[in-house]
Amino acid sequence: MFTIGQIAARTGTKVPTVRYYEGIGLLPEAERTAGGQRRYDRAALDRLGFIRHARALGFGLEDIRALLDIEGHGDAHAIAERQLRDVRDRMARLARLESELARIVGSCAGGGGTGPCRVLEALGDHDACAADH
Amino acid sequence: MFTIGQIAARTGTKVPTVRYYEGIGLLPEAERTAGGQRRYDRAALDRLGFIRHARALGFGLEDIRALLDIEGHGDAHAIAERQLRDVRDRMARLARLESELARIVGSCAGGGGTGPCRVLEALGDHDACAADH
DNA sequence: TATAATCCCTCTAGTGACTAGAGCTTCAAG
DNA sequence: CTTGAAGCTCTAGTCACTAGAGGGATTATA
Ligand SMILES: [Zn+2]
Ligand SMILES: [Zn+2]
Ligand SMILES: [Zn+2]
Ligand SMILES: [Zn+2]
Numbered sequence: 393m394f395t396i397g398q399i400a401a402r403t404g405t406k407v408p409t410v411r412y413y414e415g416i417g418l419l420p421e422a423e424r425t426a427g428g429q430r431r432y433d434r435a436a437l438d439r440l441g442f443i444r445h446a447r448a449l450g451f452g453l454e455d456i457r458a459l460l461d462i463e464g465h466g467d468a469h470a471i472a473e474r475q476l477r478d479v480r481d482r483m484a485r486l487a488r489l490e491s492e493l494a495r496i497v498g499s500c501a502g503g504g505g506t507g508p509c510r511v512l513e514a515l516g517d518h519d520a521c522a523a524d525h
Numbered sequence: 526m527f528t529i530g531q532i533a534a535r536t537g538t539k540v541p542t543v544r545y546y547e548g549i550g551l552l553p554e555a556e557r558t559a560g561g562q563r564r565y566d567r568a569a570l571d572r573l574g575f576i577r578h579a580r581a582l583g584f585g586l587e588d589i590r591a592l593l594d595i596e597g598h599g600d601a602h603a604i605a606e607r608q609l610r611d612v613r614d615r616m617a618r619l620a621r622l623e624s625e626l627a628r629i630v631g632s633c634a635g636g637g638g639t640g641p642c643r644v645l646e647a648l649g650d651h652d653a654c655a656a657d658h
Numbered sequence: 659t660a661t662a663a664t665c666c667c668t669c670t671a672g673t674g675a676c677t678a679g680a681g682c683t684t685c686a687a688g
Numbered sequence: 689c690t691t692g693a694a695g696c697t698c699t700a701g702t703c704a705c706t707a708g709a710g711g712g713a714t715t716a717t718a
Contacts, residue, residue: 395665395666395714396665396666397664397665397666406705406706407665407666408705408706408707409704409705409706411667411668412704412705412706416704425713425714426713427666427667427712427713427714428666428667428712428713429665429666429667429712429713429714430666430667438649441649441651442648442649445648445649445651446648447704448651448658449622449625449626449629449648449658450622450626452703452704453703453704454703459645459648462645468642468644468645468648469630469633469642469644472626472629472630472644472648473630475626476623476626476627476630479619479622479623479626480623482619483616483619483620483623486612486615486616486619487616489582489583489612490609490612490613490616492582493582493583493605493608493609493612494609496582496605497602497605497606497609500602509601509602511601511602511605512592512595512601515575515578515579515582515592515601515605516571516574516575516578518574518578518581525581525582528685528694528695529694529695530693530694530695539676539677540694540695541676541677541678542675542676542677544696544697545675545676545677549675558684558685559684560683560684560685560695560696561683561684561695561696562683562684562685562694562695562696563695563696580675585674585675586674586675587674659718660717660718661716661717661718662715662716662717662718663714663715663716663717664713664714664715664716665712665713665714665715666711666712666713666714667710667711667712667713668709668710668711668712669708669709669710670707670708670709671706671707671708672705672706672707672708673703673704673705673706673707674702674703675702676701676702677700677701677702678699678700678701678702679698679699679700679701680697680698680699681696681697681698682695682696682697683694683695683696683697684693684694684695684696685692685693685694685695686691686692686693686694687690687691687692687693688689688690688691
């Protein structure tokens with residue numbers, strides 16, 4: 393049996409987060425000692441590990457709930473594919489952002505340059521942007 | 526003079542968002558009609574336009590507040606450079622995520638394949654991941 | 659057995675950047 | 689003058705936690 397601090401440490405979670413997961417029903421209610429403290433078995437540890445790994449891969453808690461609820465096959469593949477599409481969308485949007493920002497920052501030479509800073513001006517001027525955002 | 530609906534429409538903002546910006550002090554308090562409705566001049570419209578453009582470029586509201594407060598030069602360049610670094614960091618993290626997700630989704634043939642779905646299993650197995658996350 | 663250090667408990671509230679809704683008032687056009 | 693659109697304030701909800709207050713439990717050592 394593990395204390396909440398132990399499963400938190402083993403999965404790289406903060407203690408209040410573990411309680412939060414229990415509160416929203418992602419983790420089952422833990423057993424308690426006579427004094428009211430939570431104690432966990434290996435199954436709970438593994439479940440928390442799964443949750444944290446899926447979080448690290450960018451899944452939202454509702455997706456994770458769905459993944460954990462799956463008995464047979466069915467939805468897991470679709471959820472993962474959707475997540476992959478989401479990540480790729482975000483990458484594309486970030487790439488457009490990055491190119492505008494790089495242009496804006498590059499529009500003046502920086503603190504030590506000769507002229508005044510053009511950054512503020514460039515930030516206000518969407519007409520100079522190439523992509524939509 | 527513009528109504529709140531007009532400056533919202535012109536800047537691609539929702540009306541409650543404009544009121545929210547006023548509430549947190551990003552927009553100055555608008556003039557009011559005798560009946561208490563907000564009226565805006567061109568300066569307010571431009572300021573809102575700047576805010577929305579900076580938001581679209583990923584700046585947080587506190588950064589935007591700092592940008593708007595700048596009288597002379599100084600900080601604008603540094604804020605923009607930091608934002609650019611942030612965006613590049615996020616791109617790198619997303620790229621690592623994408624490669625893990627692509628591997629996981631690719632680990633089974635999909636709904637129509639022959640074997641059972643490996644996605645759920647792969648999601649739980651961080652040891653198979655190449656990058657840290 | 660006493661005490662101290664470390665952990666754990668519940669509960670509330672705050673984060674960022676809005677968004678939704680209830681219930682009401684004002685404005686502008688016809 | 690009536691009507692309908694748009695405006696008003698206020699509260700609460702979103703997501704995934706995180707911080708803090710004020711207390712209780714457990715464990716190791718003396
Ligand atoms: Zn500059
Ligand atoms: Zn732009
Ligand atoms: Zn599959
Ligand atoms: Zn992993």
